[in-house]
Amino acid sequence: MNKTWNNKAWFMVIPVLVLVAFSAVIPLMTVVNYSVQDTFGNNEFFWAGTDWFTEILSSDRFWNALARNLIFSMIILAIEVPLGIFIALNMPKKGLGVPVCLVLMALPLLIPWNVVGTIWLVFGRVDIGLLGYTLSALGIEYNFTQNPIDAWITVIVMDVWHWTSLVVLLCYAGLVSIPDAYYQAAKIDGASRWSVFRFIQLPKMKRVLLIAVLLRFMDSFMIYTEPFVVTGGGPGNSTTFLSIDLVKMAVGQFDLGPAAAMSIIYFLIILALSWIFYTVMTVSDAQGE
Amino acid sequence: MARINLDHIRHAYSPAARAAGDYALKEVHHEWADGGAYALLGPSGCGKTTLLNIISGLINPSDGKILFDGVDVTNLSTQARNIAQVFQFPVVYDTMSVYDNLAFPLRNRHVPEDQVHRRVTEILEMTDLAAMAKKTAQGLTADQKQKISLGRGLVRADVNAILFDEPLTVIDPHMKWVLRSQLKRLHRQSGFTMVYVTHDQTEALTFADKVVVMYDGQIVQIGTPAELFEKPSHTFVGYFIGSPGMNVLPAAVNGATATVGDQSIALPGAPKLSGQSRIELGIRPEFVSLGREGMPISISKVEDIGRQKIIRTRFCDHPMSIVVAEDTDIPSDPKVTFAPQAIGIYADSWRVGMEAK
Numbered sequence: 001m002n003k004t005w006n007n008k009a010w011f012m013v014i015p016v017l018v019l020v021a022f023s024a025v026i027p028l029m030t031v032v033n034y035s036v037q038d039t040f041g042n043n044e045f046f047w048a049g050t051d052w053f054t055e056i057l058s059s060d061r062f063w064n065a066l067a068r069n070l071i072f073s074m075i076i077l078a079i080e081v082p083l084g085i086f087i088a089l090n091m092p093k094k095g096l097g098v099p100v101c102l103v104l105m106a107l108p109l110l111i112p113w114n115v116v117g118t119i120w121l122v123f124g125r126v127d128i129g130l131l132g133y134t135l136s137a138l139g140i141e142y143n144f145t146q147n148p149i150d151a152w153i154t155v156i157v158m159d160v161w162h163w164t165s166l167v168v169l170l171c172y173a174g175l176v177s178i179p180d181a182y183y184q185a186a187k188i189d190g191a192s193r194w195s196v197f198r199f200i201q202l203p204k205m206k207r208v209l210l211i212a213v214l215l216r217f218m219d220s221f222m223i224y225t226e227p228f229v230v231t232g233g234g235p236g237n238s239t240t241f242l243s244i245d246l247v248k249m250a251v252g253q254f255d256l257g258p259a260a261a262m263s264i265i266y267f268l269i270i271l272a273l274s275w276i277f278y279t280v281m282t283v284s285d286a287q288g289e
Numbered sequence: 290m291a292r293i294n295l296d297h298i299r300h301a302y303s304p305a306a307r308a309a310g311d312y313a314l315k316e317v318h319h320e321w322a323d324g325g326a327y328a329l330l331g332p333s334g335c336g337k338t339t340l341l342n343i344i345s346g347l348i349n350p351s352d353g354k355i356l357f358d359g360v361d362v363t364n365l366s367t368q369a370r371n372i373a374q375v376f377q378f379p380v381v382y383d384t385m386s387v388y389d390n391l392a393f394p395l396r397n398r399h400v401p402e403d404q405v406h407r408r409v410t411e412i413l414e415m416t417d418l419a420a421m422a423k424k425t426a427q428g429l430t431a432d433q434k435q436k437i438s439l440g441r442g443l444v445r446a447d448v449n450a451i452l453f454d455e456p457l458t459v460i461d462p463h464m465k466w467v468l469r470s471q472l473k474r475l476h477r478q479s480g481f482t483m484v485y486v487t488h489d490q491t492e493a494l495t496f497a498d499k500v501v502v503m504y505d506g507q508i509v510q511i512g513t514p515a516e517l518f519e520k521p522s523h524t525f526v527g528y529f530i531g532s533p534g535m536n537v538l539p540a541a542v543n544g545a546t547a548t549v550g551d552q553s554i555a556l557p558g559a560p561k562l563s564g565q566s567r568i569e570l571g572i573r574p575e576f577v578s579l580g581r582e583g584m585p586i587s588i589s590k591v592e593d594i595g596r597q598k599i600i601r602t603r604f605c606d607h608p609m610s611i612v613v614a615e616d617t618d619i620p621s622d623p624k625v626t627f628a629p630q631a632i633g634i635y636a637d638s639w640r641v642g643m644e645a646k
Contacts, residue, residue: 184347185380187367189441190397199382199393 028267034260052261062262064237065245066269072241073220076159080216081209083160084167089201091172102172105165113162117229120158124230144231148238151231155239158226163216170212174205210281217277221270242266291357291449291482293321293344298353300339314339314350315506321450323358324480326473328497330487332529336506337486341452344484345372357449374452375442379434379459381426388413388422391440398445412440415471432460439468443475450482457492469496490530502526518573520633522640527571527633533599533610536577540570542634545643550605552584557629558643565636574599574612576631579619583626588619 035052037045056062091101108116124144126132135142144154178200186196224243227233233240233248240248246266250259300314314336321327329337342348344355346367354363362370373394382390391409400408413419416436421429426437435456442451453472457465473496476483487493493500494514502510502517502525509523510516521527527535541548545559547570554570562568579600586609590601593615600611604625611625633640 179378179380181376181378181380184342184367184374185376185438185441187347188345188372188374189394190368191393192397195397199384203383 031260031263034256035264038257048257052257053265056258056262056265061237061245062265065240065242068239069221069223069241072156072223073217075156076163076220077213077216079156079160080164080167081213084164084212085171085205085209087164087168088171088175088205089197091168093176102169105168105172108162108165109169111162113225114229116158116162117226120154120161120226121230124154146235148235151235151239154230155227158230159220159223162226163219167209167212167216170208171205174208175201178204210278213281214274214277218270218274221273292323292359293450293482294354294356294359295319295321295340295344296354296356298340298343298350298355300336300343300348300350300352304351312351312506314343316353317508318353319501319508319511321482321484324482326476326483326485326496326498328485328487328493328500329503330490330493330500330529331503332488335503337488337503338454340503341374341454341484341486344450345374345452346370347374371445371447371449372452373442373445373448373450375439375454375456377455377458379431379438381429381434381437383427384425386423386425387418387429387437390426390437391444394441394445408444408446412444415443415475416440416468432464435459436468446479448481450484453483453485453487455487456485457487465492472496490532494530502529504529519631520640521571524569524571524635524638527573531573531575533574533612535571535573536604536609537635538570538572538604538607538609540568540634542568547632547634549607552605554584554627554632555629556632556634556643560634560636560641560643562634562636562641567637569635569638571633571635571640572627572631574610576628577609577611577625578628579611579613579617579623579625581620581622581624583624586623586625588623591619 036048036050038048038051039045087105091105092098111119123129124132124142126136126143132142141147142150144150182200183196186200191199222243223241224247227239227241228244228247231239233244242262243266246259246262249255249262295317298314298317299312301312303311317340329340331337339348343350346362346365346369350363354361356362357370382393385393388409391412392405395405395408410419413422416439418433418436418440421433426434429437439456442453442456457468460468469492472483472485475481485493485496487496494517498513499511500514500517501508502523504523504525510521510526512520512522517526517530521530521535524535524537527537538549540554542556542560542562545556547554547556549570584604586602586604588600588602592599592601596615598613598615598617600613600619602609602611602623602625634643635641
């Protein structure tokens with residue numbers, strides 16, 4: 001095989017390389033640098049080898065945060081994906097309802113994350129919040145600052161409120177791309193409502209659904225701002241997810257070495273899980289062709 | 290298998306339609322005989338598909354009734370009408386195998402699995418898909434997919450009618466021919482009532498016993514291919530059927546004589562006119578003979594299409610086509626005569642009868 005060498009091509013690639021270097025590679029290498037050394041300030045570094053990794057991987061604190069985070073991601077995926085599909089199926093396909101629904105759906109996505117947190121913080125307060133006040137007026141004991149279960153429910157409901165729209169919009173885009181002839185043919189073939197969903201709508205939504213699941217998984221696995229604003233990781237450590245724990249370690253305790261090691265482990269977990277998700281969900285595609 | 294009656298059917302896509310022009314389908318009143326093979330022929334947008342969808346129940350007509358064997362089915366759902374329909378573009382269930390695609394309409398109706406197997410195997414053979422029965426439908430080519438759609442339309446043995454909506458558009462020409470003859474054979478064997486929508490006259494004329502020509506939301510003529518050719522009842526039919534279409538020349542009629550420009554043409558009888566404003570004379574290019582006798586024309590172009598020549602001429606300043614055999618000599622001073630029996634007189638586009646002399 002003959003390779004053509006054209007050094008001018010570098011001019012096309014270099015801008016991207018520089019951008020990626022500054023935005024990703026160099027920061028990541030800095031983290032790697034921290035993760036294998038110990039420092040007490042004054043820019044003095046001591047070689048620590050894999051000590052920090054061993055320490056993180058053998059600490060209950062890390063495994064607990066990881067477990068909480070995995071449970072959280074699974075719960076919100078289990079709620080948001082079916083709920084998103086359900087709402088998308090029931091959205092109007094034409095008429096005045098379409099823009100109204102689309103705008104309503106897009107609203108939560110447009111709100112900055114810390115504002116979402118603040119909204120729910122106020123919303124859930126027992127003394128002035130609409131939700132908290134109503135619940136306690138109904139005689140339900142609700143206090144997300146004291147009770148871990150209430151805190152979890154609040155964080156999950158908040159995430160569902162914030163992000164189900166994303167799944168809805170993606171699924172809706174998949175649904176409206178299905179030509180009418182498919183539904184007509186299904187009627188002629190005597191297909192039930194379930195068959196129409198199972199054999200027409202779901203296959204057509206599969207690709208966008210894959211993207212939705214991946215995005216929601218990665219985002220929820222990195223969740224930081226909203227629970228930080230609402231619960232601050234509490235009560236106790238009950239809503240301390242990986243990123244909250246990481247910030248506590250790095251900024252709160254200034255343990256840069258362990259924090260860097262944890263960042264790298266965290267990064268590898270997300271990478272690995274996303275890859276597994278992607279592979280599992282595309283494997284049936286490959287079989288079909 | 291059923292006789293289908295369309296009882297004063299009209300349809301408008303907007304509910305506010307009042308004037309005749311608002312209707313996609315103007316009044317259609319027609320009976321499709323049990324076991325007939327019909328072609329619904331017309332240009333795009335003439336209401337063919339609307340009419341088909343009304344029969345299958347995908348659209349509810351604004352006015353009128355549909356009867357199957359005398360029973361009113363206007364308000365019945367598509368499923369309850371027991372109709373099969375094949376669409377213009379392939380519809381396949383991507384995740385199912387070819388076999389399961391074909392079995393789908395039967396399984397939805399809880400047909401026993403041994404019968405499903407028998408029917409599906411027959412259809413697989415007919416459509417030449419047997420080799421890929423176990424493959425997923427997703428990876429197939431467009432014409433294979435359309436064969437699956439076609440097969441799904443034919444797989445049920447008990448349907449009232451099978452409707453085809455330009456089903457061979459995406460199939461390549463050779464396969465078109467094969468499938469069309471298979472459909473024709475299937476029709477003879479099974480005796481299904483079949484309605485075949487198309488804008489291709491060859492397809493319509495080869496498939497159907499009766500051709501229904503539609504134009505601008507109404508049926509303009511129903512007849513055998515020969516009737517459509519020899520006695521088109523509307524200038525549109527004359528123009529649409531035949532290649533090239535019928536020559537339509539503005540004319541004036543006085544008794545049994547028609548006048549086009551400064552030429553007088555003897556008619557086989559006196560047309561029964563009742564004061565219509567726009568009178569036209571129609572004559573097919575095949576019935577105009579070219580020679581040294583008759584009315585003068587000027588030739589603008591000669592197209593050789595193999596065994597025949599099409600001569601484009603001007604006759605009294607109106608364009609006129611003539612079809613002649615390939616070896617015909619074209620005289621330097623060309624003149625034409627019309628075969629009297631082949632002349633039709635059209636008043637406001639509709640053919641009028643003539644009294645024998």
